[in-house]
Amino acid sequence: MNKVSFQIGFICILAFALISWNSDMRKTEIALLQYNGGGDWYANPTALINLARFCNLELKTNIEPRYSTVDVGSAELFNYSFVHMTGHGNVVFSNSDAENLRNYLIAGGFLHIDDNYGMDPYVRLSMKKVFPELDFIELPFEHEIYHQKYSFSKGLPKIHKHDDKPAQGFGLLWEGRLLCFYSYETDLGDGWEDPEVHNDSPDKRLTALQMGANIIQYAFSQ
Secondary structure, three states: OOHHHHHHHHHHHHHHHHHHHHHHHOOEEEEEEEOEOOOOOOOOOOHHHHHHHHHHHHOOOOEEEEEEEEEOOOHHHHHOOEEEEEEOOOOEOOHHHHHHHHHHHHOOOEEEEEEOOOOHHHHHHHHHHHOOOOOOEEOOOOOHHHEOOOEOOOOOOOOOOOOOOOOEEEEEEEOOEEEEEEEEOOOHHHHHOOHHHHOOOHHHHHHHHHHHHHHHHHHHHO
8 A cells, every 4th residue: 555545544534433423422402393283382491401401411411401393294303313292282283294293203203292281182183193003002110111210110200280190101102112102191391390480399300300311211222
């Protein structure tokens, strides 16, 4: 090998190493799903920021301490491996919205739906439009999502009273893969918000953040 060939080869190896390093160091950003129908998809504005910070501290993740808003029908959805959905009321997906979300989830994306109270009947209808062949099933307490860094032997923790029903965790499974996790009657997102928003006790907020970290860890490990 002559000197010129050696130098070119060395530059190529160095460039590849720098690209790989930059890829490894690049931060992950999570997204909040925007939808139609009048429901307040924008509820809990500090929740995802606090969850990202908690995960970075406790799980050693590299998540940006902010979030992007992405429309359910947008191609931008495919830029995020984890998308969070919340609200209190109506949820409407057009046919193209449903098709886009379906393609995103089948391609490897993950959706966490957190009922902030009142969205349950609407989100179930909308997700049925996305996956007409699937039904939400309640996940057993032994499911991996409850046993990541933190163990929740009784399933989802109860963060807010709402209708005073037990907290439940439902999932949509596609070919054996959990691609959508739906937390119901718990309101994890309220527990992730800044302390003064809901005046939750430190223990209650910690429990909510720990369960959120489990969801993040599970989704990113799939």
